Amino acid sequence: MFKDLDDVLKNAKSLKDLLAARDELTQKTGTYYGIQELKLKEEDPLKFEQFYAELHSVVLRAREHSRLITASPGGREMGESLWSLCTPDGDTLANSLGFSTHMVAYRKAIRFMIENGYEENPGINEGDIFSTDDGNTAGAPHPGDTYTYLPIFFDGEMVGWAAAVNHIMEAGAPVAGSWPGFAVDTTMDGLVFPPMKVGENYTPARWWEELWKARTRAPVFNILDDKMRLTGCMYIEQGVKEIIKKYGLDYYKRAIREVIEETRRAIVENIKTLCVPGVYEGTSFRVVKYKGLSQVWPHADKDFMLHTRMTVRISPEPKILGDLTGTSKWDYCAFNGYPGGADIAFYLPVTGNFLNNTKMTSGLFYDIRSYYPEGCTYNPDTPYAAFSNIWAQSMSMGALHWNALTRAFYARGFLEECISCEGDWAGIQGAGTLANGQQYGFTNFEQVGGVAQGAYPFRDGIPVAWAMWTQLCNIGNQEEWEYLIPPFFYLGRRLVKDFCGHGKYRGGLGLSSVHWIVQPGRDLYISRGGAGMAQTPFVAIGQCGGYPAPNSWYVALRNSNLNEKIKEGLPYPRSADEILEYVNEGKIEAKDLQIFKADPPQLRMEDGDVFSDASGAAGGWGDPLERDPYMVINDLNNEWISEKIAYTCYGVVAKKSSIDGKVRYELDVESTEKTREERKKARLSCQSVKDWWMKERKRVINKDFIEPVRYTYKSSFSTKDGEKFRQYYVGFWQLDKDFEL
């Protein structure tokens, strides 16, 4: 094959040649394309940096321009979009602001096109537009995430790709919205298509527009977003051509590879600076409650948990391997994914922690890798597994990776980089028909745009201030969501008292909105697309004695006298917890009040009904009994926690007084010291883990679990590497060698 990069650049005849050369040289040498010296950088570092700054500036501008030219409100309001420049063989050179790990999918999709002969059929020519939202062939995390690819040519030579992605409003599945929570196999994922040529001469094909109209419920928005992505890509194409004219094609072709090798080296240095070699274990569970939802698909009629187990191995070279052995087998549910889309979650802590002093390029993929056993949730051994909402639990996988790195940073003393990481998020979605017969579909991305940050080892997490997946935390304007979704009005939006993982430092509180349905017209159905549900927390392991965050829960209040109360000018609830208080206190009467700790099915909503979420809480750090009691009092006075939690969780006794009708709390120093002392004593009289193990072991031998738990273990034992996890399980409980559940 090729000797080195110079040889490749001179003699490669096709994209296939380039891709094979990249794979082989990188594999053989351990450096990108076998690059040993960053010649261009060393010769003239200022020129090199200026070159890169110009590339970067083009993609940054592409995003800001195109969102103002054509975009759906979702595309404009939310951080989940990205514009990028890639090499011809699919590595990313520069990203706009936005959800940057989507660049994992570019490599996957471009590889697929090259390896499957797209150069010959349908041909890759100047002005061609390609699009995809497929997980299996193109690395899309889920069908709502739609990608556009525009090849860039210079003097007839293919020199790169402009790429863009955004999360569209509606994916066209049986369950309306952009993350259908009920799907049995991929035919229920919605409009899924592998990389396809959807236009020529920079013009989308007529049929392309018709497809969006026919197969999704928000075609106007989806078509606007399609044009938005293309606009940005064309902007990048133009910009890159100018840059090549200025620096010369030879410079461009070598420099773009040096940039990626430079990132790779920086990542290696950063791992050595920030981490500790070793083995880090983490786990998480995601509830699937499909029992009773359908008689049509009996194979999906069951309840269980998806188990994600991640062993992060940092080796001395250094390399990082995220090993998912032990993870559940894929199943007849919406929450599977494919390796590309899963990697988009896996790499979140890498972009979040290792790229602050280098360039955000594909250089980060080479020494940090994932391993998804064949058959598991993230790597189904079938192309027919549904993947409509892999984000439902792949974010917890990203969070496990992040928490492993946090343990490493903590051991090194870089406390400023340590957070108790959670990846919970939620979106409300659905479809309806207005009074005039107009049908529509929608997603409210509010709780996707921003969630709470977890606790640091030295301060509390901040609410609604963070999102693992984007630097652009933004929950959007209420007013914008209201005009976007005609019958949805906000009665309130506020933080939920007590709703976080507690600890010496507590996580940021989760947020709740109350969506009030006003004159929905002919019909309105809503459901919830989102990460975990409160039945299980999102990550199972807290940091240093703090509690992991609780997950999302929902309240549907239907057929109530709320509208009458509002007409009378009486107070109304502003958050999910307040709805429950109002009902308990008899301030509102409802014939139908439902609380969901697992995904609700689609609910029919009428005038005056209310749907409310509580989501995006974050985890704590350290023993709650070590929390400064005055911080607990402060939380009480801010109405961030309740007296109950102050006492039961933090061991703080408060003196309550009322000044001008306002309740104030003061610390009862003596009672608090006494309470905390007693708590510690009570802890010291707890059983030893050894005694607990003796008892629990009997339970395991008797298989004394509810069916969903038994199923969850069995599923984890049945992937390609499941036997390893079974043996580990047998070892831990000292069971018969052939023990099965």
Place this chain on the structure above:
Amino acid sequence: MEKIEVSKEMIKKLMDGVLSDQEVLMLQNSYKDHDRFLKYLEVLQERVPWDDKILMRLSEHVYIVQKKDTGERISKCTCGYEFGDYRVNWKLNCLINVRKTIEEMSEVYHPVPACPEPEWQEIREFFCPGCGTQLAVEVVPPGYPILFEFLPDLDSFYKEWLHSPLPDHGKYRFEDKSLTLIEKWSKEV
């Protein structure tokens, strides 16, 4: 971005939660200081009430130390409680409280709908047998093996990354030895 000097005073303030948000931001935005680990160990060593040498901090209160008298590498709590060989999951030598009912769970997760679901999940709280501090929390289904959160490869770290091998380099093979303890338990069944 710039490179900054991070003093021991600053590290102490960071650990105590009294460094200003501005200063924390500056630390986050700067190139990392390469001697942070050694300064951190010095600060930690000054603060613990015993004088075994700290090799690594695993958690708020759990350290891997080299015992002064015997030279053994063990994990140890701030209070002085010793968990034994650092390659055995220290959680196995803790005390444990398990919350199984909504009533028990709602003391630490609130409002009530935010509680994990009994039978599907249980909350395990691990306490130091010496001081009663809560060292770890797991929220997992019944029957889930206790997780070993972090086993560092100490020898590689000290020798290859810090270029300062530990005096007993090579004596402790890098491997999870938790099963040796569990096998001992099983003999008592």
